[in-house]
Amino acid sequence: MTLVRGDITEQRVDAIVNAANPTLLGGGGVDGAIHRKGGQSIVEECRIIRRDRHPDGLPTGEAVVTTAGRLPARHVIHTVGPIWRGGEGGEAEQLANAYRNSLLRAQEAGAKSVAFPSISTGAYGYPVRHAAHIALHTVLHVLSGTEGIFDEVRFALFSEEDLAVYETALAELIEA
Numbered sequence: 001m002t003l004v005r006g007d008i009t010e011q012r013v014d015a016i017v018n019a020a021n022p023t024l025l026g027g028g029g030v031d032g033a034i035h036r037k038g039g040q041s042i043v044e045e046c047r048i049i050r051r052d053r054h055p056d057g058l059p060t061g062e063a064v065v066t067t068a069g070r071l072p073a074r075h076v077i078h079t080v081g082p083i084w085r086g087g088e089g090g091e092a093e094q095l096a097n098a099y100r101n102s103l104l105r106a107q108e109a110g111a112k113s114v115a116f117p118s119i120s121t122g123a124y125g126y127p128v129r130h131a132a133h134i135a136l137h138t139v140l141h142v143l144s145g146t147e148g149i150f151d152e153v154r155f156a157l158f159s160e161e162d163l164a165v166y167e168t169a170l171a172e173l174i175e176a
Contacts, residue, residue, distance in 0.1 A: 001139060003170065005163045006156040009037045012072045013154060014111035015065070017102045019119045020078040024050055024055030025062070029122040034076060038069035042076060061097030061104045075109050077102045081120030084127065090133055094119055099138040107149055115154040118162055128162055132169035140173065 008016050014120065019030040020173055024046035026035035035042055045066035050057070058064060060147035063079040071135035079102045098119050106114045138151055157163040 001143065001171075002096075002152060003166050004154060004156055004161060005158070005160055007033070007158065008115060008117045008156045009033050009071055011115035011154065011156050013115045013152070014073065014112035015075040015106045015109060015114045016068065016071065017063075017114065017116045017119070018076050018078045019117050019124075020058065021145040022059070022080050023053070023057075024058055026076055027123075029078045030117045034071070038071045038076065041067050041069040042063055046078065051060050059091070061094045061101060063098065063113075065105045065109050073115070075106070075111060077105045077109075077114070079119065080134045081126065083122055084120065085127040087130070091120075091126065092130075095126065095131060098172045099135055100142055101138065103146075103150075103153070107146065112150060113152040113154070114150060115156045118155070118166070119155055121162070128165045128171065131142040132162075132166045133173070135167045136166065136170050136173055 018034045022029045026032050029085050049064050060080045063077050066076050068076050079098040081098045082091040105137050121128045121131045
């Protein structure tokens with residue numbers, strides 16, 4: 001597992017994870033950037049997924065895979081993280097499910113390298129420190145049970161501040 005400061009849309013990995021909204025049709029932040037840079041093929045596949053499998057939108061914590069279009073990755077794994085409502089509405093489990101299900105979809109797609117953004121910490125308001133602990137703990141737990149399946153799981157964090165929070169959280173998890 002690696003932590004880097006970077007733009008998720010520029011990661012050269014088999015699969016990047018999109019912090020999507022339930023419509024799967026783009027939006028702001030990470031979702032909008034992935035759709036803009038990846039191009040129309042991502043939108044078209046998302047429309048088919050909505051039509052055929054998730055007509056009411058992708059449920060929070062679930063994940064689906066599409067092409068990566070013009071992005072340097074091969075696949076985009078779209079997952080919906082929870083909206084922060086103070087932490088008493090099951091947000092932690094929903095966020096853990098978003099990471100867990102994204103890794104499962106990556107495995108099913110044959111991806112050996114995966115890059116995550118910090119899911120739910122932008123417009124959805126999840127506190128970065130809490131989200132970092134959940135994300136890292138979940139990914140480490142999944143990796144411990146899937147030894148050899150992934151060559152790399154990377155967190156591509158957009159700001160130096162977020163990178164520092166994730167580095168601190170990882171150090172705390174390792175010490176525990």
